[in-house]
Amino acid sequence: MVICLYADNVRQYVFALLQGESEAFDKLYPHIQPELSRFFNHRCRSVMVAEDLEQETMVKIYNNITTLKSADRFWPWAYRIAHNCLIDYHRKSAKHRDIADINNVEIYNASAIASGVQEQPLYQLDQAERIDKIHDSVSQLSETHRIAIEHRCILKQAYGKVATELGCSRHGARLIVHRARVSLKDVLAKI
16 A cells, blocks of 8 residues: 555644644544554564554654644654654663673663562673673774773763774764674674
8 A cells, every 4th residue: 555645634634733633633643654654664673663663653743743844844754753763762772782781880670670680699690791701802802993892882981082092083983983883793793
């Protein structure tokens, strides 16, 4: 099923929403849901994550519709919200990956805290082993990548300071940090 992005009925419902008729969202929803579903299904590995992001986007569209300046700009605006939700999801999920262990900070997830698992010796041993593996992996990186990881991820320095340490521009530092993280991820995958 192909949906015309600027169909008159979508424009009409968006215009009604801009006029303050909140019940128009119920009529708009079936017209935009397939497009958002397609957007997320092509970008997410998990159907459940795609559905969650779709719902989050719908809520943000509903809550922020008054910031839209013109009904004709609805789709670019809606896709920007969807894109931002996707970026936020990836940022949040990246914080939970093993690379976070580089900071020598134990991962405290809610279930471990609630169950008292973190106080058990086996849990602490697993954490210590994981941190040791990461430190060993960092030491296997090239000098430039090791410096980038240490200053950005461990010391939490801004890209400007990392750039000074590496002797490059700020943009160059961002690129080196990205490449260093990819290299570290590859080294960790081999372990």
